[in-house]
Amino acid sequence: MGERRRIVHVVYNFAIGGLENVIVQLINGLPADEFEHVVVSLTGISDLKRRIVRHDVRFIALGKKPGHAVALYPRITRLLRELEPDVLHTCNLAALEIVPLGWLARVPLRIHAEHGWDAHDPDGSNPRYRLLRRCYRPFVSHYISVSQDLDRYLGDAVGVPAARRSLIANGVDTRRFAPATPATRGGAALAGCPFTPGQHWLIGTVGRLQSVKNQPLLARAFVRLVREHPQARDCLRLLIIGEGPLRGETEAILAAAGCLALSWLPGARDDVAQIMQRLDCFVLPSQAEGTSCTLQEAMACALPVVATAVGGTPQLVDEGVTGYLVPADDEAAMADAIWKLYSDPLAAKRQGQSARRRAVESFALAGMIARYRALFLSERGA
Secondary structure: OOOOEEEEEEEOOEOOOHHHHHHHHHHHHOOOOOEEEEEEEOOOEOHHHHHOOOOOOEEEEOOOOOOOOHHHHHHHHHHHHHHOOOEEEEEHHHHHOOHHHHHHOOOOEEEEEEOOOOOOOOOOOOHHHHHHHHHHHHHOOEEEEOOHHHHHHHHHOOOOOHHHEEEOOOOEOOOOOOOOOHHHHOOOOOOOOOOOEOOEEEEEEEOOOOOOOOHHHHHHHHHHHHHHOOOHHHHEEEEEEOOOOOHHHHHHHHHHOOOHHHEEEEEOOOOHHHHHOOOOEEEEOOOOOOOOHHHHHHHHOOOOEEEEOOOOHHHHOOEOOOEEEEOOOOHHHHHHHHHHHHHOHHHHHHHHHHHHHHHHHHOEHHHHHHHHHHHHHOOOOO
16 A cells, blocks of 8 residues: 555446536545545446546446446456555445455455435335345445435444444535626526526526436426416526436427427536526426435525425425425426425525525535545544
């Protein structure tokens, strides 16, 4: 082991997403004189790596096919022995099976982080996945969860003792994600966006278009809004930022109701902070969440929020103070909450200001990085 600790971060796919964003934040934020980093993706490496400002980071894509990774076990074990990491940092269930290989390769510190539920197990009740987590538990030195519900799950369902787990909420860069100024909001138009802040009241969401994020629910709620409040057609507009398999279904819902022209679905974007600064309301329609990075970013931008009351979201959103919580899959409740914000701009502004204060006080990026640093420097994850 050299002077710097080598961390190998293992994910299923290094593409745009909440847990991957945390890895980017950690690599950029941890002291370069203390740590070096290798990112291993079981599948592929996307352009997300360009967001890492350090130039000494190694990226390895294993090209795993669908199904179990057992065929890659010999290769992964050899790779870990060659890399000789001081810390193996795995994220979510898809990477958990690599931890025993880290133990076999004699990696001294094996830290596993749970960032949220899988689309096939949105509430953690799947008995097979619970059993898998229990089987892998002896090989994990220390667990990290990003929300209270995940921390309780690790304790109650997986049997991880309190001394071997830490709750570390995701952090947000509150300087980059900050409230819009008059210059920001009235500045250069967003590339490709057909709508105008101020003239249009912009409802937005950001995330991968996949089942657990449930963007079709927001599309249905928007359609209901326009149907129940015909005047909404003149001013309300919907922005859905992200890419994924649910794009077709989401667009079809909007098109069938004649609302596609009132919506903008540009795919994945690199200017999320600038987009959020032009929104009037942020909506998180997820079926399941740990701690949503995009929700935290929206709050840091002083946006009032409407979010489904799932996972760790109720710990982020104070009902009626920073936004509104609605039941999962309830398009009527979501539409009503959005309309309530639109109809009372003073209340919406107060909620946005409260959201910003909460973000600065509770989600500061420096605090998250400091807690990870302490764990990565520990001897046994204690």
